[in-house]
Amino acid sequence: MKLHLRGAVRNVTGSCYVVETPSGLLMVDCGLYQGARRLEELNWRPFAFSPADIRWLVLTHAHIDHSGLTPRFVAEGYERDIIAHPATCDLADIMLRDSAHIQEEDAAWAEKKWRRGGRKTARPPGPLYTLEDAEAAVARLRPLPYDQVVDLAPDVRLRLIDAGHILGSATVEVSVRDGDRTLRLTFSGDIGAGESPIIRDPQPPPTTDFLVMESTYGDRLHDRTQARNERFRAILTETLGRKGCVVIPAFSVGRTQELLYALNELEQAHALPPFTAFVDSPLAIGATRVFRKHPECFSRVILDDIASGDDPFDFPGLRMTQTVEESKQINHAPPPYIVLSAAGMCNAGRIRHHLINHLENPNDLILFVGYQGENTLGRLIRDGRSPVRILGRQVSVRAKVRAIDGFSAHADRDGLLRWFAAIPQPPALTLVTHGEPRASFAFRDALQEQFGARALVPELGGALDLSPDNRDLQQQVAEQENRADRAQWVPVTDAGGAELEEA
Ligand SMILES: [Zn+2]
Ligand SMILES: [Zn+2]
Numbered sequence: 001m002k003l004h005l006r007g008a009v010r011n012v013t014g015s016c017y018v019v020e021t022p023s024g025l026l027m028v029d030c031g032l033y034q035g036a037r038r039l040e041e042l043n044w045r046p047f048a049f050s051p052a053d054i055r056w057l058v059l060t061h062a063h064i065d066h067s068g069l070t071p072r073f074v075a076e077g078y079e080r081d082i083i084a085h086p087a088t089c090d091l092a093d094i095m096l097r098d099s100a101h102i103q104e105e106d107a108a109w110a111e112k113k114w115r116r117g118g119r120k121t122a123r124p125p126g127p128l129y130t131l132e133d134a135e136a137a138v139a140r141l142r143p144l145p146y147d148q149v150v151d152l153a154p155d156v157r158l159r160l161i162d163a164g165h166i167l168g169s170a171t172v173e174v175s176v177r178d179g180d181r182t183l184r185l186t187f188s189g190d191i192g193a194g195e196s197p198i199i200r201d202p203q204p205p206p207t208t209d210f211l212v213m214e215s216t217y218g219d220r221l222h223d224r225t226q227a228r229n230e231r232f233r234a235i236l237t238e239t240l241g242r243k244g245c246v247v248i249p250a251f252s253v254g255r256t257q258e259l260l261y262a263l264n265e266l267e268q269a270h271a272l273p274p275f276t277a278f279v280d281s282p283l284a285i286g287a288t289r290v291f292r293k294h295p296e297c298f299s300r301v302i303l304d305d306i307a308s309g310d311d312p313f314d315f316p317g318l319r320m321t322q323t324v325e326e327s328k329q330i331n332h333a334p335p336p337y338i339v340l341s342a343a344g345m346c347n348a349g350r351i352r353h354h355l356i357n358h359l360e361n362p363n364d365l366i367l368f369v370g371y372q373g374e375n376t377l378g379r380l381i382r383d384g385r386s387p388v389r390i391l392g393r394q395v396s397v398r399a400k401v402r403a404i405d406g407f408s409a410h411a412d413r414d415g416l417l418r419w420f421a422a423i424p425q426p427p428a429l430t431l432v433t434h435g436e437p438r439a440s441f442a443f444r445d446a447l448q449e450q451f452g453a454r455a456l457v458p459e460l461g462g463a464l465d466l467s468p469d470n471r472d473l474q475q476q477v478a479e480q481e482n483r484a485d486r487a488q489w490v491p492v493t494d495a496g497g498a499e500l501e502e503a
Helices: 037-044 070-075 086-116 131-138 225-241 255-268 282-293 300-307 324-332 351-358 377-382 413-421 437-451 471-482
Strands: 002-007 016-021 024-028 054-058 082-084 141-143 150-153 156-162 170-178 181-187 210-214 246-249 276-280 318-320 337-341 365-368 388-390 393-395 400-403 429-433 463-465
Touching: 002 429, 016 170, 024 170, 054 070, 054 150, 054 156, 070 086, 070 131, 082 086, 086 131, 086 141, 086 282, 210 413, 225 246, 225 255, 225 365, 246 351, 255 276, 255 282, 255 337, 276 282, 276 324, 324 351, 337 351, 351 377, 351 388, 351 393, 365 377, 377 388, 377 400, 413 437, 429 437, 463 471
Parallel strands: 024 054, 054 082, 082 141, 181 210, 210 429, 246 337, 246 365, 276 318, 276 337, 365 400
Antiparallel strands: 002 016, 002 463, 016 024, 150 156, 156 170, 170 181, 388 393
8 A cells, every 4th residue: 555745745835645545546635835936836737646546535624735726636637526524615615716716816917927028938827727627626525524434435434533723624534454454544634733712622633553744833832822812912012002003914714713813802801902903805704704604613712702692703893804995995094903814924815915005114013923934925024034026016124023923723843742642552654744844854853752753754756655564664764864964955946747855
């Protein structure tokens, strides 16, 4: 039995794994690469497996880096169900449409540039996928609640376990009977940080033979919730107090709702100077609607809030701006105000207009609350770059720039280690994925040091034979343990058969 690593290996996006089972190929996640251009080019490469040959596709959650390539996958011939938690199905419904919209917009922009440039270069290829493709993918979504065991085939069994990362997020457990033995594989998906006031903490993972585990924050610790809330309050008070505006780039799904919850609490406690807040992202507005639809995923805390009559995603002074016209009007609103807008890494969407409007004002604040991928606009601003280029303009950064990472929907290093420690028996092998190389290797080291675990940071595009007596695999683990240059990053050079390789 083989496991193919097709994405989110030595980087955090493009999640995709394929398991060869005796009854057919099972794919976990079909995610979009996001961030640096060399990564996004990977979205265009031919699929390693013909979509028509995949028998099952399971999504861990709706984030685009886990679900965003499904429209292309369906357009190129995948004809079966896309299995996911019911909340993931609802979120993917709005997120895939939104993603198609972004793809179409990007393509129109590239086409315009090409025409203006006298058509000297090759004509741009059109959108990666269209709204129609997204709708076809949405039509294939099939809900599967947590903890229900389904036999996909007589020898393939599937179960989703709450991963506590965003609404509907799941750890995927696959059991495959191969001859007289049964192999258990677990894909962690993205693992939640715990202590979210909205969704439940990650469920303990099951005993498994092979584990594919994320390591986004494998080398870092977050601020603790209490300290984070206090810091959030202090930073906002400082800017709002001097009638400055706060621009918060926020992922529409999960992060925005957590921020609304935190602002709702601060507002109720009269802990902030008076302010207006705008949620300027149609996707975030839609996602908040989906959240309200799935109280079965909620934590005790928020259920108690709702029972006491509070609407945890609403407070006086909050405005949701759906249309482009409403969005433009925000710029004329009297300060102080807070804008939550997407995309979270500033690489697309309305947030770019808000950055253009506020970056040059020293009275204002850009507040980062989430992960900023390498080479994204968000990362450049967070790291102090000025000027930055936004929508073809050079913009100087004079506003204050701060970051709070405790709002992350991802477990930090200790959270990941706690999650691993909860597995009843150590897996035969753990593949550390979904992290930049430094984070993945640091986490691999931590697993070895703290648990004596056998762990490997695999290579993108690689395939592992999972038989327990596979000498090659044992050798790979041993070799990696002995290599000194293991965390080096070699950029993609060939988008066709691109691999991210170790030096
Ligand atoms: Zn995620
Ligand atoms: Zn992810």
